[in-house]
Amino acid sequence: MTALMRNRPVSVQERTCPKCNQSMNPGYSLEESDVQKKLTRWIDGIPNLKPALLAGEYLDVPESPKRFMLGFCCTGCGFIELYAVTEADVQYHGDAAKCEFVFKIRTKSGCIIENTVMQGKDAEAAKYRLRLRYPNCEILEMEET
Numbered sequence: 001m002t003a004l005m006r007n008r009p010v011s012v013q014e015r016t017c018p019k020c021n022q023s024m025n026p027g028y029s030l031e032e033s034d035v036q037k038k039l040t041r042w043i044d045g046i047p048n049l050k051p052a053l054l055a056g057e058y059l060d061v062p063e064s065p066k067r068f069m070l071g072f073c074c075t076g077c078g079f080i081e082l083y084a085v086t087e088a089d090v091q092y093h094g095d096a097a098k099c100e101f102v103f104k105i106r107t108k109s110g111c112i113i114e115n116t117v118m119q120g121k122d123a124e125a126a127k128y129r130l131r132l133r134y135p136n137c138e139i140l141e142m143e144e145t
């Protein structure tokens with residue numbers, strides 16, 4: 001494999017749409033079938049279609065770092081800004097000194113999830129990250145570790 005592509009960190013924070021100046025929220029692209037939900041991966045380069053053995057073509061995908069697309073979608077006009085990142089490239093709210101918090105939550109669909117660990121420079125930063133992962137969840141308990 002070639003040298004790992006290193007991105008500058010992408011900061012998840014307040015963003016303003018360059019088209020209409022409304023606020024932008026983070027999001028990602030999902031591939032969904034009846035059985036599985038998957039993140040859409042980013043592959044560097046131009047698609048390499050090769051003839052398949054029997055008929056048609058197949059896509060030859062090179063080894064590459066597993067990057068997903070993190071986007072920011074305008075709440076006004078729907079404009080999307082995309083970044084290809086690994087989980088390590090995502091920086092939340094200027095995390096500096098990291099504290100760890102353990103949450104017990106009720107998700108939007110009503111599931112209770114215990115022992116969800118989030119890091120952040122303070123409780124608010126950890127809650128912000130939690131809400132990115134579980135939108136509209138209700139925090140039942142929270143404890144600093």
Ligand SMILES: [Zn+2]
Binds near residue numbers: 017020021074078
């Ligand atoms: Zn906009």
